[in-house]
Amino acid sequence: MTTFLGLGAMGTALAATLLDAGLPVVGWNRDPRRAQPLAGRGAVVADTVDKAVVGDGPVIVCLFDHRSVHDVLDPVAAALSGRTVINLTTTTPAESRELAAWAAGHRIAYLDGAILAVPDMIGGPGSMIFYSGTEAAFAEHRELLDRWGESTFFGADAGLSSVYDTAMLTGMYTMVAGFLHGAAMLAAEGVPAAEFARWQAPFLTAMTGGFARYAATIDAGDYAGGGQSLRFTEVALDTLLRATTGQGVSTELLQPVHDLVRRQIAAGHGDLDTARMFEELRTTR
Numbered sequence: 250m251t252t253f254l255g256l257g258a259m260g261t262a263l264a265a266t267l268l269d270a271g272l273p274v275v276g277w278n279r280d281p282r283r284a285q286p287l288a289g290r291g292a293v294v295a296d297t298v299d300k301a302v303v304g305d306g307p308v309i310v311c312l313f314d315h316r317s318v319h320d321v322l323d324p325v326a327a328a329l330s331g332r333t334v335i336n337l338t339t340t341t342p343a344e345s346r347e348l349a350a351w352a353a354g355h356r357i358a359y360l361d362g363a364i365l366a367v368p369d370m371i372g373g374p375g376s377m378i379f380y381s382g383t384e385a386a387f388a389e390h391r392e393l394l395d396r397w398g399e400s401t402f403f404g405a406d407a408g409l410s411s412v413y414d415t416a417m418l419t420g421m422y423t424m425v426a427g428f429l430h431g432a433a434m435l436a437a438e439g440v441p442a443a444e445f446a447r448w449q450a451p452f453l454t455a456m457t458g459g460f461a462r463y464a465a466t467i468d469a470g471d472y473a474g475g476g477q478s479l480r481f482t483e484v485a486l487d488t489l490l491r492a493t494t495g496q497g498v499s500t501e502l503l504q505p506v507h508d509l510v511r512r513q514i515a516a517g518h519g520d521l522d523t524a525r526m527f528e529e530l531r532t533t534r
């Protein structure tokens with residue numbers, strides 16, 4: 250029997266995948282009304298966390314945030330001793346590591362997971378989940394985990410899945426913000442966002458082909474190669490900023506990128522590859 254603590258949109262999708270495969274599920278949700286759809290599909294719905302953590306199966310946690318995970322798990326820590334907790338709640342790397350230490354203190358096997366999919370994608374193509382923490386728990390439950398999507402284990406440091414997850418999402422959110430900026434530029438001409446998306450999506454897809462070259466440059470730490478220079482990029486960004494202003498659109502998203510490039514040039518790196526921006530971004534720790 251697999252236990253689910255948290256039957257919001259994502260917890261429900263995860264539990265439903267197991268029910269569809271004929272596997273037994275017991276679930277708990279703070280607001281019991283949200284558990285009703287799963288009850289109708291054959292899940293046992295517990296009215297307390299205590300009653301949900303019965304048996305010896307894995308305990309899947311999919312709650313709002315780090316605090317809510319403690320709110321729910323702390324009172325049942327003794328009952329979880331000797332069990333496996335798989336936490337799929339989005340947390341920072343530091344929070345994941347804190348939860349792993351908490352689990353170790355209660356003799357709980359802990360696997361931290363990061364879901365790179367929306368609920369509708371769970372169990373279907375394109376769904377990926379990153380894991381880190383107790384490797385034996387990943388191996389033992391691999392078959393179950395693979396039902397939700399492609400499962401990848403990154404290592405014994407429980408924070409690693411979150412490091413990958415938050416890095417991936419940072420790339421996604423800044424890209425989405427860039428798309429919205431471009432849509433605003435075209436909206437100033439009365440062009441609908443759908444028309445812009447038709448052109449922007451394939452262009453960005455093609456541009457991701459360049460990531461491997463950027464990565465090779467960064468990993469080699471040698472920015473003197475023949476890629477697009479910071480000086481070239483500065484001129485391009487200056488043009489984009491002037492076009493943005495001309496369209497009456499806010500520059501607050503693009504201006505910091507231009508500032509960063511200009512600081513690199515002022516420091517004497519103008520002839521180096523634009524990938525050198527990486528060196529400035531990595532310096533805050």
Ligand code: NDP
Pocket residue numbers: 255256257258259260278279280281283311312313314316317320321337338339340364365366367368
């Ligand atoms: P929902 O808002 O649908 O569900 C949140 C869940 O957390 C509910 O079960 C809610 O209970 C519960 N909860 C919140 N606070 C508490 C608390 N203090 N004590 C007990 N339960 C609490 O969110 P999702 O299901 O979409 O997301 C769950 C996790 O999955 C998040 O960490 C999210 O980042 C992650 N995730 C979600 C994705 C998505 O596309 N939805 C994608 C990738 C990851 P109640 O119903 O009673 O409020």
